[in-house]
Amino acid sequence: MSQVKIFADSTCDLPREWLQKYDIGLIPLYVTFGDQTFKDGVDITTPQLYAKVSETGSLPKTAAPSPADFIQAFSPSIEAGREIVYISLSSELSSTYQNAVIAADEFPEGKVTVIDSLNLSTGIGLQVMKAVKAAEQGKTPGEIAEIIARVKSRVETEFVIDSLDYLYKGGRCSGMQNLVGSLLKIRPVIKVIDGKMTPAYKVRGKREKALEQMLSNALEQRDHMDNDLIFVTHSLAEEDALELKRILEEKTDAREVAVSDAGCVISSHCGAKTIGILYVKKE
Structure with a gap:
């Protein structure tokens, strides 16, 4: 011990x-x-x-x-x-x-x-x-x-939010944004910058498109990743998480790619089917 x-x-x-x-x-x-x-x-x-x-x-x-x-x-x-x-x-x-x-x-x-x-x-x-x-x-x-x-300062945290509903109910976006986002099927991508949840970009269209963009962003950094551990963290999106894990295992040198479930506090702010890729960059 x-x-x-x-x-x-x-x-x-x-x-x-x-x-x-x-x-x-x-x-x-x-x-x-x-x-x-x-x-x-x-x-x-x-x-x-x-x-x-x-x-x-x-x-x-x-x-x-x-x-x-x-x-x-x-x-x-x-x-x-x-x-x-x-x-x-x-x-x-x-x-x-x-x-x-x-x-x-x-x-x-x-x-x-x-x-x-x-x-x-x-x-x-x-x-x-x-x-x-x-x-x-x-x-x-x-x-x-x-x-x-x-x-x-080298931790990269990026999440795809499946729906604006929870951000709206939690007071993090206006009703009009929620309505327009739902009609256009806009999926916001959140990064953590300086300790704050920051909208990084939005992907219009199918959920798969947003997941592909997030995965592409991570793979662009594969040569700069600390290869100890990558997390795929999700809120009731296990199937997608396992697929991202499979691809990350195949295309990076990570010793371990782990899937984890988002707890209640994180889920209450982001909503169901939220999914993220998190890793540390090399010094």
């Missing part, structure tokens, strides 16, 4: 079996429908989230873990004599990072290192896996923080 335990939150979208295999601590965000509050991935799954959206006709609110949640999660590892490195959802998207910093101040100095991923979904997960590898090699929290500081 490493002296340093790596933590993430539920938005990292890492496969559940990886969390167990690599001893990664996970802190859930919250999803609220009316007066009902659920822990992401603990009390509610992504298919259940979509069923509730259909039932209620509205999107849930999402909320960060409280400082008390972090203290409760971190305490057993600290009491066991371990140090913690926690990699958070982008501070540009949530107060999760700030709440973790507040919690870290409740422990002796240096026991908890909090890192802002400036990313989301497996854009965080890629950084978490780099941290896990460093911890296994005996790196200190400070050394791990330095490694992640060099990695996070």
Whole structure:
């Protein structure tokens, strides 16, 4: 067991079996429908989230873990004599990072290192896996923080949004945009830039066209990819994800191309059939 335990939150979208295999601590965000509050991935799954959206006709609110949640999660590892490195959802998207910093101040100095991923979904997960590898090699929290500081600006995160409905319901585009987008079958592509979700471009026409464009963008970078790991992350789009995985395995030198499911918080902002390709560029 490493002296340093790596933590993430539920938005990292890492496969559940990886969390167990690599001893990664996970802190859930919250999803609220009316007066009902659920822990992401603990009390509610992504298919259940979509069923509730259909039932209620509205999107849930999402909320960060409280400082008390972090203290409760971190305490057993600290009491066991371990140090913690926690990699958070982008501070540009949530107060999760700030709440973790507040919690870290409740422990002796240096026991908890909090890192802002400036990313989301497996854009965080890629950084978490780099941290896990460093911890296994005996790196200190400070050394791990330095490694992640060099990695996070090189994470490429690109998602095809299948429908504007969730962006519209969540207040991220106007009703007219939603109507026009639906009529023209416009599929927005989102990138993460400086920690923020940024519309990169739009693809008009069939879903397959948008997926082909995203795949083409990734393959153009194949010579610049860190070949450790590529993620294909999706929200109820497993068939497409497996096909993208097959092509990426065939056309890149990646040691591993992994498929992962988007959790409830990510899905509530992007909607069903959202799919992304995420990787790290070489230094």
